[in-house]
Amino acid sequence: MVSFGDLARKIFGSSNERRVKGYKTRVDAINALEPEMKALSDEALAAKTVEFRAQIAEGKTLDDLLVPAFAVAREAARRVLGLRPFDVQLIGGMILHERAIAEMKTGEGKTLVATLPVYLNALASKGVHVVTVNDYLATRDSATMNRIYSFLGLTTGVIVHGLTDDQRRDAYARDITYATNNELGFDYLRDNMKYERGQMVQRGHFFAIVDEVDSILVDEARTPLIISGPLDDRSDLYNRIDSFIPLLSDEDYEIDEKQRSANFSEDGTEKLENLLRDAGLLKGETLYDVENVAIVHHVNNALKAHKLFQRDKDYIVRGDEIVIIDEFTGRMMPGRRYSEGQHQALEAKEKVSIQPENQTLASITFQNYFRMYKKLGGMTGTASTEAEEFGNIYGLEVIEVPTNLPIVRIDEDDEVYRTAEEKYKAILAEIKDAHDRGQPVLVGTTSIEKSELLAEMLKKTGFAKFQVLNARYHEQEAYIVSQAGVPGAVTIATNMAGRGTDIQLGGNLDMRIEAELGEVEPGPERDAQETAIRAEVQRLKEKALAAGGLYVLATERHESRRIDNQLRGRSGRQGDPGRSKFFLSLQDDLMRIFGSDRMDSMLQKLGLKEGEAIVHPWINKALERAQKKVEARNFDTRKNLLKYDDVLNDQRKVIFEQRIEMMDATDLDETVDDMRHEVIEDIVTRRIPQKAYAEQWDTEGLKTDVQASLNLDLPVVEWAGEEGIDDADIRERITAAADAAATDRAERFGPEIMRYVERSVLLQTLDHLWREHIVNLDHLRSVVGFRGYAQRDPLQEYKAEAFELFQALLTNLRQGVTAQMMRVELVREAAEAPSPVPPMMEGHHIDPVTGEDDFNEADAMPVVAPENRDPKNPLTWGRVSRNEACPCGSGKKYKHCHGAFEA
Template identity: 75%
Template structure:
């Protein structure tokens, strides 16, 4: 029976339906132009682009041009791609242009939909970014859709791993730029580590369309992008702190093994303060003073290393290395290291060589990166279940775009078994039956390990011809997924594998043509071969449809309904028949967490025998409710994390904006900036030694003289000034300021205005960068300990905000003083051979950790970055291709320095 809301929706339609209907007149207007534009020549159609741009220059809005622009794109698509946008695809284009998320089922042609909004927004010539989940999709879409854009006079670029800065700058300068979320984010961070505006590659953040928006803005956004570099050696600190832990008694800490946490008690804190004070590591009176956040962090790590982490269970010691053991698989993970000093604490505990800790040089979350765009939109097959999060975090509405043809897929109720073994047996029987009747089947699993377990089971049961894929997006995988619709094909994949590639019944003709006829030249023979492949696929498609279409068999429910819906949506594209079913057991994670003991007892009482399944719509509904609870909890966690990151983001924006302003500043503006810093520093020095409304006998003028010599590089008679009759604090400040300004003016005259501006700009940028990195470390450490304030009934977030602000203010004061000191002390030295003493560029690494597995997506060395902080160094450093000893550490997937053009692992790396 329908409730009131259901009746209202039936009579009036949902808000989504009303919005789609509202766009009906737009579609009619675009359709009305079709015949007119079909009469235009290619040159006349291309000329429309210049016509639209001149109208924008005259003040017309993009909304005014939507109808003719979309009509132009549709006509150009027919001529270049042989594809005509369906009416529902036009609705999708309108949704994207309006800055919303278009939810369109798999196979509805989202890639083509994007061209409508991309073209219209590219007319403003501020750059449009189309964001994909991997390099393969970025390259594929840029190549395919680029034909359409080039036909209409737009330039297209693509950002993938391995490009030089010059190539990136060129790609970002294009009207349309395709790229992955990781590459765009890292380019933004790297740009804000450059020392000249001309070295930056991005030109702004105007408009972005995010493909697979749920994957990028929700799944991958659970962890930040990080650029890190090696930190100074702090082995002595780790060893000292490690020595304190054996002196603690069980009364000094509280251990909770279930929650995997250990904290100091009040007695333990006091004991530790005494030990730290004796060792000279404590600043101030209390361990929890703001100056000691780093020490608290490392002490907590030392405690964890001794009390939480067990040798031969959580890690092993192999030679001189501490190697992590995966808690789920029991496998060793060489090369993986715990972050934020925990691995160093374990190395100190085991008395092996302590490897240097990596320091965060720059980081940003995807939430804060994508919120920088003036306009943002996205498209995916599944977004409705996360509509609240998209609205709350990004201000994006989710609009469900109707399918071009009705969905003919049959979604069956779940089958629930008591044990894993019973479930896997039933799955194996189901797969073998589908294979025998020639029905293509896609088997979805939640992890790579479970894919392998199922594959092993199928081999034992006699099935040999099947494919196993994981979620490592690449071209080969896309090719396999594209052929998963061939009759009788069995493809086992993690739920997210091959995302972005359609599964077409009978197979994907274009991919087969590319694979089988790639080297064949154009001509009658190739045309004949292509026709044969298409004819064969047409026959196979007919067979697949007769056998029931694609069967999606899921081996487990994911904690998110969206991932389940995404998997289901692989079947039934463009009105094709299809089927989906989930096989579950009470031992699955989701069932186990949500009270399967009770259900197990109930099923036994009902007489459920071994190997039998229970199938009922109530179970589906109960599971959906459980999934909703998990989704809500995960959303709260992400929202809370974002609140903390927003604090850092506000500070990041201030620092990055200041850097850009400084790089674009004129010599006079640079001089004014450093002058303000110098005057602030002098004020601070005077206040410190000559307090307001104090008597001359209370002044510490000899200490002021020392600090002025050290900070301002000036030897001035400050003590004599202080002894003069009637001299005041303001008089001393003015004399110091005049002397310092005069000294800088003399330097400027000697060096020249341009050279002095260059020196000052470089000093300020280097100082900002150094202090910002220290500040990031302090914020990380503060974040890791601020949660304990909750025990004192204080809100950790408010505590974090106030202390982060104090740390930021302290950083700015530090910056003013350091810059002033360096400007006052700097001298220009003419070098005879400036190339001789060059230091190699600082090595950096890019990281994006998977929120589920904790694995670094970029751990194969392919993402090593080089921060070239001294522009001259690039010209002075050259790798000798004939001398491997000079190459240093080369990533396995990087091009070999010998110049062969092969990857290192297939060339000189094969001998290592």
């Protein structure tokens, strides 16, 4: 029975089809300009850029120029690269320009599509960012597409690991900048830790096109970017808090070993409050006042260290350090440390040296970074399954672009086996059969470990000719993937391996010529070799086509349908034939989660024999429903994390805007004066409450506060004894004395030095308090979840307390700046005074799947020429490739010599 929805779609087309048809008018207009563009000389075509910019200056919008600009960019691509964008590629370009996501199948030329909206938006001279998943793709795409941009008079830059600030600033100043998401995010965070506007490298967030948008804005967005640096030595705090735990009795705390949690009882909390109060560590009345958030975190860590962590089971003491023991293998893990102060709590417990804790100096999620762009577009082969997330979080609509040629790939039903052993036997037989027929095979695995396991199995069967890729070495892998369409090739890959590189049947001609003839000088000999390679690639392509095209053989279903679709999409590019099939077992992760035990007993009853598989469309549908549930759960998790980060993000924006205003301001004396007056207001109000009698005034306390905050010794007690004096008179006298002292200091320093001092004190005090604030919010986040047990919404509690902490930050800022400005003295000439330097810092982005830090600071080192390396000093080597000869001169590869020590 046909539903009304199906009937309507047949008559009117789907909403996506109607949207795509809406671009036809402009596509026709661009095509109509083609003869005119072809008739122009190279110089006349390039001059169109100057003409378009003049029209923008006169008031035309980018939308007004879309048709002629796309026509110019298409003609430039045809002349420079020999590639003429198809009509569907023009549609993809328009979608990107209109703040949406273009879903285009693998092999449809997304990299070329991006050049159209990039050129159009670069005409605004505000900087366009093209975002890629790794350095290799950023370098490759910028080098290739720069040929179009430079032909049209535009400049291109690329941001990769190891660049200096000057190199980054230059790259961002170009019309178009290619970079990875990590580099962009870290540059933004670092910029907002600089002390002068001229030190900043980015120039704004106008328009970004994100390649592989699902990977960057969904997968990698599960974990934030973090810049950290060492904290000041706080050994004394850890040791003092540690000394309180042995004073508690069993009734003072509750331990849940199963949940690995330890909490104080009411009696324990009261006892602890008294101990902390006596030690001068408690602020406010109770332990759970918002200003004690960090202390709560530290006492909880100390309790866990004593009551949950067992020496010689969870860790050992070796010499003067705590070494973690892996709970699964029982092996020691030197170099690994528990985070968030837990390792320091164990060091205090065992009375060994307490190592400095790494503090978060700045952090941001990819969601909040990319939402800063005024315009954002994205492209990928697989986005529709995450359309709701793109819409809710980024305001991006997903539009499917039709393929240039119809897809003829055959997607077969899954084969489900009872055990993993049976499944792998079937996979090995299938690989051998395809190889014998000369059909190229891409074997998809869900993890590095599983790809290596399958490789071992293949070796044991005597199969030696295959490649294993696992997304660790992008440059080498791009070449291997580009040749994975050669007849009989067997390539085992994880999800991200070689992504961004087409698998062309017969092999990628351009990459093969570059690899084999890169060193050969131009001339008759090179021409002959190139002709031979072209002929061989064509012959191999015909052989691969005859064998049925690329066979994508997947060894497991992923949690996300999108990742499965990515794998399938590697086959059947540009109308090529192809085939895909998933091999599953009831022992696979996804099957186990969704009740494979019941299915196992049912299959046994039905008489399924060993080695036999069940194949049915119903199985595919059931698995798809299971994947949808997991996707929904993961989306909820990301949405919840983002709600918490949005609280910090609102505050981050305020602080970063304030910093930029301070750096841009020519004079900050009014800001400093206002802060001083507010501090005076606060201390007078605190010591002389409104409507209080004179005998209730705390004049001794006021005198002490004035001394501490304003560095002034004023006769406050004597003033209070005068007849008829009130709080307003005392406030005025204190203000007059403070203003006079500040004016005297300003006259002694001179205006130029005073401006430098004010800016330095303001920025450094703000940065110090902001870093403390981030740590406090981290600590608050780790404990606020418990409020749910008291029927209170943890998010609302977090918002309220985060606001209180922010108010406290602003109060502390006023007090800190005022106290410093009233004490600062001139020690050296302003010309000699160096600019403040940001603290030591390192970047981190934890891979959501592997848990590894995929922004390794070692990789961020610059490449150093071999002649400038000292073999005896590894610090002079810079970045060394894993397969390069070790610079120490041992004759071994770096990965087997000094590189082996970095693992």
